[in-house]
Amino acid sequence: MFFQIDPSNGLAIYDQVVRQMKFAVAGGVLRTGEMVPSVRELARELAVNPNTVARAYRCLQDDGVLETFRGQGLAVTANARERCLADRLQLIRIRIQQVLVEAKQSRLAPQELRAIVEEELQGLGGREE
Amino acid sequence: MFFQIDPSNGLAIYDQVVRQMKFAVAGGVLRTGEMVPSVRELARELAVNPNTVARAYRCLQDDGVLETFRGQGLAVTANARERCLADRLQLIRIRIQQVLVEAKQSRLAPQELRAIVEEELQGLGGREE
DNA sequence: TCTACTGTAATAGATAACTAGTACAGAGGG
């Protein structure tokens, strides 16, 4: 229902949860005050250990995206949206920059690079989520 | 002189060596028959353990890019160029696809995505290597 | 109060990647 986790992604699972949670807030899927799934529920859903989800949630608290209500759960904070909008741009920009640097070092022509990007953008274009 | 390694890259170090070696062959920096740096020399240069370089070289042998001359070193194989040209496209395409999928899931607008790509391309444009 | 949920914490174990150190066989130059 919520996220998609790929264990063989290079990124740690908890990090994937953090990123996708931020993206959900930035994209308006999760709104201020809304409760997120409980640690155990999300862990079951993702077929992942509860500790891993708890760690992700702890990170999200540290980043001011979630706040805890003891005994009840965690909710999206008041100014989470603006934080996440900024974070989303930054996170994606960094990944793009890494790929482009590598492509540049490999002496792949920029036109060829643009072609790949456009091609892959077309490949994703139609679907929503 | 040769490569740039970033230990906190997500990618394993030996994998970075493999990729950059393939890119060097694809880009014409390394030619057929040319000797590559010895395990110990490259390890010293990259400030990395010799075992890590050895592992990368073993991968490159398995992929038919390098061949070993016992007691002398390793050299680029005859048909390494064409293999690496294909590998380069594939490796970069996969990374781009991963970023675009994530961006798509985050509901970032494609125009905004293109803007970031162009912006970062400009940022790299001038430099050679 | 009892029960079931919540987050949080702590411990131990598994696995992967990398480091550290040592050792061995082959090639080549003196």
Add this chain to the structure above:
DNA sequence: CCCTCTGTACTAGTTATCTATTACAGTAGA
């Protein structure tokens, strides 16, 4: 032969991540 280079192999230890399990405190509803 001796020395130095080459790749290769092995063991052990470190670190980070994730799993597995148990436990505890707070909240809420019957």
